[in-house]
Every structure is written in structure tokens, then in C-alpha cells.
Amino acid sequence: MKIAVLPGDGIGKEIVAQAVRVLQALGESFEYEWADVGGAAYESAGHPLPEATLKLAMESDAVLFGAVGDWKYDKLERALRPEQAILGLRKNMGLFANFRPAICYEELVGASSLKPEIIAGLDILIVRELTGDIYFGQPRGRRASPDGAFAGADEAFDTMRYSRPEIERIAHVAFQAARKRGNKVASVDKANVLETFQFWKDVVTEVHEAHYVDVKLEHMYVDNAAMQLVKAPKNFDVVVTGNMFGDILSDEASMLTGSIGMLPSASLNDRKQGLYEPSHGSAPDIAGKGVANPLATILSAAMMLRFSLDKAEQADRIEAAVKKVLASGLRTPDIWSEGTTKVGTEAMGDAVVAALAQ
């Protein structure tokens, strides 16, 4: 089985190196092929998603991805900016279903900025639609405003849109995921204001009534959902939402786990092919310092074993190893608290590899 390894930029390189070490320690004979992506590919090949990188990703059984982006590319034309690489991979590979599980490990209850009783035992799953919404809707651009109070002034616009099949397929994914967990789905929308999200709500309701009446469904506006996520996050089980709301809510949910460095993700298409990446970015502020938390990426590698490579037992081994390491008191700075031992990225990788062997 072939794994495309795309570390990308900033801390992407540091954390992916640790995840690959952990995978290699499993004793499986995976084939790894590395390629540049994002800013690194712009430097080496003049494009954030060179054809060779895309081809490699499409041909592989799974993609292990770090992160892309750096402030120094912010002035490039949009098509050449590093972030286009991850968007292009998602679109070209048809990775419409993004799973972002927010689990608060017992040992990290003290690392969160929330009160322990709010987050202890937390286990929620954000199912984010990943190839539609305002991220990809056309038209978009800049122009002289054609009408209204500011006619003639410069303006910019994007288009929010969802088609019925796009909503139906992500709704099926969410309801099916819920059946394997707490049997509850919260569909997050902005139906009170946006036509796109009234349609979203209507279609999710139809899918529910036709196929999943055994699953409890509630609808929630995104502003309320953002508030409920910090007020009473354990009331959620599966949260299903569109691309942009899912982006924002998953970063919010990451702080329920202690740190964004703990939130893994899996992005799947309908062929079980997947891209696995931490939910966070390239963290230019800490890149090169050896302090990034590699656990979100290591846990993403576990999701890869489970969802794309049919190696659920190996996924369990990695997750158990991560728990052991946390129980032993080792912490990267983002999850450090009084009484625990601060370690860097590589030492955290070392510890997970060692725990696998125990």
C-alpha cells in the first residue's frame, strides 16, 4: 500500500516526520513517497500543487499531509498561494467528507482553557462538508460595484452555494457516523438568513425522515452552535455543517481538547481514499523551533490506518501509545500544565514510538 507524504510548510515538516516515524515503527511494509506541496512546492516547482504532486496523491491509497502556508506568500496571486494546494487536493480527489473528532483525553483536562467539568469525557465528531460552499462557489472576484449605495466603488464578492447531492451525501455520512456513536446529529446552519442554508436544513431534514428516523436530529444556527460548544459541548455528538462553518467550529472545538495540536482529521471521498492532516495550520510563529505538538498528525495517521488502509488494530495501537505518553506526563508546550514535563516535537515522537514497543 502506498502512502503519499506531503509535509508542506512551517511545522508541517516537523510534525509529519514524527508521524512517519510512528508509522514505520508499526512493522508494516507500507511504501512511502514524498513530495513538495504548498509554499515548498512553489519554491521548487513554481506552483503550490504541481502536477506530479497531484498525480502522486491521486495514485496513492492515502495521503499524509502536514500543513501549508506562510505569511511571506500572502501577496502572491491567489492561484499561487500555498493554501490552494490543500483546496486543490480536496477538490481533485473529491474529498467531500471531513471528519474532525474532538476528544478530550483525561490527562489533558487541565490543559484546556475551559473548566474541567465542561470538557472531561468530551468526545464529539465534527463532520464538515469539504468541497462546496463559499470556498468553491463561482462567481467570485473584484469589480466596480454595479449597484446599491456604493455603486461604482471597488468591491469583492464570493458565492455561497450547495447543490442537493452535495448536501445529501454529507448528511448520509453524518447520520451513519452517528449510528456508530451517540446516535445524535446537530445540523448547523444559518437558515434564518441565508438561502443556501435554508436549503441545507430542508435537505438534511428530508434525508433524516427518509432514512434515519432512529437518529436524533436537531438543527442549530451557527452562532448559537459556537456558543453552545463552549457552554455545554458534551451535549453534542455528531455535528454536521458546511465548509466554512465547519472550518471555524472545528478550530473552536480544538480548544475543548486542550490544544489545536490535538485535533486530527480525515478527509474522505466515496472510494475510501483519504487525505489525513492535523486540523491546524503551518504555525509560522513556532516553525523551526522544535516545539510543535505532533500528536494531531500522529492521530491523523491512526485515522489513515483505520479508514483507508484497513489496519484498525494498528490504529488502536497508535491511539493507545498516545494515551500512554500523555499518562506518563510528557507535554509539548501547547498542552503543558503545572506538574507535567515539557518536551519538544521530536522527544514527543520518540515517546510515542517507545510506547508502541511496550
Ligand SMILES: NC(=O)c1ccc[n+]([C@@H]2O[C@H](COP(=O)([O-])OP(=O)(O)OC[C@H]3O[C@@H](n4cnc5c(N)ncnc54)[C@H](O)[C@@H]3O)[C@@H](O)[C@H]2O)c1
Ligand atoms: N490545512 C492546512 O494546511 C492549514 C490549516 C490552517 C491554516 N493554514 C495556514 O497556516 C498558516 C498559519 O495560520 P494560522 O496562524 O491562522 O493557524 P495555525 O493553525 O497555523 O496556528 C494558530 C495558532 O496555533 C498554534 N499551533 C498550531 N498548530 C500547533 C501545534 N501542532 N502545536 C502547537 N501549537 C500549534 C500556532 O503556533 C498559532 O499560535 C496560514 O498560512 C494558513 O493559511 C493551513
Ligand SMILES: CC(C)[C@H](C(=O)O)[C@@H](O)C(=O)O
Ligand atoms: C488552509 C485553509 C484552506 C484550510 C481551510 O480553510 O479549510 C484550513 O483552515 C483547514 O481547516 O484545513
Ligand SMILES: [Mg+2]
Ligand atoms: Mg481551518
